[in-house]
């Protein structure tokens with residue numbers, strides 16, 4: 401596609417138009433930076449009504465009840481807890497963009513205290529009615545926390561530098577910021593080049609798809625955090641990828657679950673990690 405003059409908002413490098421339209425907005429295009437590899441949109445969709453169920457409408461999950469939605473993401477919640485449960489032990493934890501609290505329910509087993517921030521009203525009401533403190537905005541928080549988690553949230557924020565700065569103000573010295581975001585170089589895009597997957601995954605709500613280079617860059621530039629670990633995780637299985645490649649459809653991890661063995665998934669994840677083409681980036685940062 402054509403060379404464009406659009407400047408990368410992360411590193412100011414040159415970019416190329418890589419995809420016309422997103423799945424929900426034909427007027428928003430996707431660009432990829434030549435230097436840092438970040439994928440970004442030429443305009444963010446300011447219409448997204450997160451407060452009134454946008455995430456579930458958009459993901460066609462509106463028909464599911466809350467327990468079914470929690471069930472759907474439980475695998476991620478358990479994986480995240482396995483990865484950072486030891487950091488949360490005996491600490492105060494804030495999950496920013498906590499949804500229906502799937503991760504908080506896991507973390508509650510070991511934390512000293514926990515709460516969430518969530519724009520979605522249904523989610524917030526559900527949590528507060530079930531004894532889990534949930535705020536609408538981070539500014540409502542009266543105290544600093546030991547651990548702040550961002551699971552698939554940071555990519556929705558249009559001013560990442562400002563937000564990193566803001567988050568650092570809510571974390572105690574020596575506390576942790578944990579960031580999980582989708583990876584720009586997911587193998588379905590970067591090597592398999594699945595057009596169907598590209599049409600599906602590029603979305604006006606994902607304002608940035610980061611690479612390790614670009615995420616590390618803005619963290620180092622911010623200067624308030626040490627990077628304790630930075631790595632890649634594979635959320636979706638080989639069955640999911642095979643269905644994308646064979647039929648151009650999502651859901652292979654459920655439809656072709658005969659391939660769903662722990663050994664096979666781990667071997668595939670290890671290979672993707674070696675190639676730096678997992679679907680997810682996972683950072684643990686310590687506040688200086």
Ligand SMILES: [Zn+2]
Nearest residue numbers: 408411433436
């Ligand atoms: Zn860049």
